Amino acid sequence: MDLLQKIYEAGVVGAGGAGFPTHIKLNCQVEYFIINAAECEPLLNTDKYLMATKSEEMIKAIEEVSKHIGAKHLIIAIKKKYNKEIGILKDAIERLNSKVQLFYLDNYYPAGDEQMMVYEVTGRSIPEAGIPLDVGAVVSNVGTLVNIHDAMKDKPVTEKYITVVGEVKNPIMIKVPVGISIKECIEAAGGSTIKDYAIIIGGPMMGTIIDDDESDENYIKKTDGSLIVLPKDHYIVERKRKPLKTIINETRSACIQCRYCTDLCHRYLIGHKLRPHKIMRNIGMSEHDAEIMKEALICCECGICELYSCPMGLSPRLVNTYIKGELRKGGIRPEKGSKDIESREMIEYRKIPTTRLMARLDILKYYDQKLDDVKELLPKKVSIPLSQHIGKPAKAIVSVGDNVAKDQLIGQIERNDMGANIHATIDGKVIEVSDKIVILKEDNGVIS
Ligand code: SF4
Ligand code: SF4
Numbered sequence: 068m069d070l071l072q073k074i075y076e077a078g079v080v081g082a083g084g085a086g087f088p089t090h091i092k093l094n095c096q097v098e099y100f101i102i103n104a105a106e107c108e109p110l111l112n113t114d115k116y117l118m119a120t121k122s123e124e125m126i127k128a129i130e131e132v133s134k135h136i137g138a139k140h141l142i143i144a145i146k147k148k149y150n151k152e153i154g155i156l157k158d159a160i161e162r163l164n165s166k167v168q169l170f171y172l173d174n175y176y177p178a179g180d181e182q183m184m185v186y187e188v189t190g191r192s193i194p195e196a197g198i199p200l201d202v203g204a205v206v207s208n209v210g211t212l213v214n215i216h217d218a219m220k221d222k223p224v225t226e227k228y229i230t231v232v233g234e235v236k237n238p239i240m241i242k243v244p245v246g247i248s249i250k251e252c253i254e255a256a257g258g259s260t261i262k263d264y265a266i267i268i269g270g271p272m273m274g275t276i277i278d279d280d281e282s283d284e285n286y287i288k289k290t291d292g293s294l295i296v297l298p299k300d301h302y303i304v305e306r307k308r309k310p311l312k313t314i315i316n317e318t319r320s321a322c323i324q325c326r327y328c329t330d331l332c333h334r335y336l337i338g339h340k341l342r343p344h345k346i347m348r349n350i351g352m353s354e355h356d357a358e359i360m361k362e363a364l365i366c367c368e369c370g371i372c373e374l375y376s377c378p379m380g381l382s383p384r385l386v387n388t389y390i391k392g393e394l395r396k397g398g399i400r401p402e403k404g405s406k407d408i409e410s411r412e413m414i415e416y417r418k419i420p421t422t423r424l425m426a427r428l429d430i431l432k433y434y435d436q437k438l439d440d441v442k443e444l445l446p447k448k449v450s451i452p453l454s455q456h457i458g459k460p461a462k463a464i465v466s467v468g469d470n471v472a473k474d475q476l477i478g479q480i481e482r483n484d485m486g487a488n489i490h491a492t493i494d495g496k497v498i499e500v501s502d503k504i505v506i507l508k509e510d511n512g513v514i515s
Contacts, residue, residue: 070135070219076476077218078289078461078488082210082227083114083179086290086456088480088487089211093136099204100138101188102129102212104145104152105172107179108270109425110433112230113292114209116240116441118145118152122159124216125209129167131219132212136205140168144184147171175418176272177369181206183333186410192338195365195404202406210292223474223490224289230438231256233296234264238436243287244473244492246449246506250282252294255444259296265304267295271428272370276307286503288455289487295433302429306374306382311389314382319351321379328372328383331417334365338408341365343372343383350386363390364401375419375427447508449492453478454502458485463504469497470509477504 075090083103102125106114118125125143133141145153153169160167170188172178182193184206191202199206207215214224225245229252232238236257243252249266253259259279266282267274268291277285278299297304328343335341343366345359366387373384394400425431454460461478471477471491478489491506499505 070131072482073218073221074215075482076488077214077221077223078490079211079214079218079224080289080456080487081208082214082290083208083292084290086288086487088456088458088485089207089215090482091485092205092207093132095200095205096137097200097203097205098138099140099142099185099189100129100133100136101184101199101204101206102143103179103181103184103206103208104143104149105179105184106146106209107175107177107421108272108274109176109421109428109430110230110232110295111270111293112232112240112438113228115149115152116228116230117209117213118149119155121213121216122155123163125212126156126159126163126165126167128212128216128219130163130165132207132215133166138205141166142168142170142188144170144172144188146174146178148174173418174421176371176421176424177333178418180333180367180369182337182367186337192408192410194406194408195339195341196401197403201403223476223488225474225490225492227287227289227291228441229287229291230293231296232293232436232438233267233430233433234260234298235296236260237439239439240441242441242443244444244446244449245289245455246286246451246492246503247444247446248283248448248450249277249285249287249294251444251446252287253282253296255442256296261298263299264296265299265301267297267303269293271295271303271430272374273368276304286450286452288452290455303374306380309382309385311385314385315350317379318347318381318386322347322351322381323379324348325378327376327378330413331371331376331419333369333371333414333418334367335411336414336417337410339365339404343387346386346390347381347383350390360390361394361399361401363387364394364399366391371419375424446493448505450499450503450505451477451489451492452503453489455489456487458487460502461486461489463500465497465500465504467497467500471495471497471506
């Protein structure tokens, strides 16, 4: 069976972001295969753990994928400060006599942004609204590579490694089935040290926030890698939750047109025509310049302007998200820009050092949290969303009352459709089929 068929059958999607189906992404021929090992959001540790414990699997998967996509350059882009992981990867490369090379990145945010990483490795700027393929590259992250290796052995994606940090009693790395509740993950870390807390699913810059009382109805997906527990009145939580109406009103009266949001925007710095200060001036006017508003379509929502740049506490990111939604409702999509773009000359001097970012975000105190050894959780119930990826939801192929075994296909997508297959992550009985499939474990034939 060919590699893409195995990846399709295993339901592999990008493990570190929006969940682009991997069998579709890798259906290409490119010059560069780049592995995103930057783990650039502060406080995340999952990719570093995978690099330290599954280095050979990663290298074997890179070699296999590279044969398929014809890549000449096989590159792991990793922060130069990850000394331990660099040593382990170098040993694995040597043992396997592999062509894989390491490319060293500075410790800045967003070193792991796909467009920034391609620029760093190849010196090529991806066009506006383009993808790495436009400049001869494809990028996968560490977790995806490990899942590709499993797929090569006919093992579907059913498990995740999750870092649980912040205001928890015992910061920990856990191995969990996809579909476990967030609540159980927090409990595995000894619970929270505070009463009223919020949970960031993902990194502090781009993650989504839920409240403590929502943790029982939110589940780990194929794209998740970390949970950060913070007080509800923490700077990050309050900034991310500011209502759009308040932001727009504040923008009208408080935006001083200092341009910091534009000057520190990495998409602007790689040469894109994205000028958040102009968008912010426009949103405050009664008549909008349509061409300037369209620039919002190429914002990747990295959060630098919102959580780092703006001295007035405004949120160009949120304004851009709002404008994107409105333009899409009107059928307006981003247009691909010219390939002849060049980065702006200040790009090297405007990278945001991660330690300075953490100080601004008020999370330095969680930086050195020592993680307990990996603990494997075996829940009695999992709720597996049919949509954990970009594209169509998978179509359920099981019904309430069916007994299923771990790794069994339970949600399917056609081979050429944008989407990914879904598999049972524990043995048990199906007790719900809706936008998710809920499986309850049976003990000795009795549902527990
Ligand atoms: S950084 Fe803030 S105040 Fe300055 S131009 Fe941008 S939105 Fe306005
Ligand atoms: S969120 Fe802000 S800094 Fe990031 S790409 Fe969008 S405009 Fe630029």
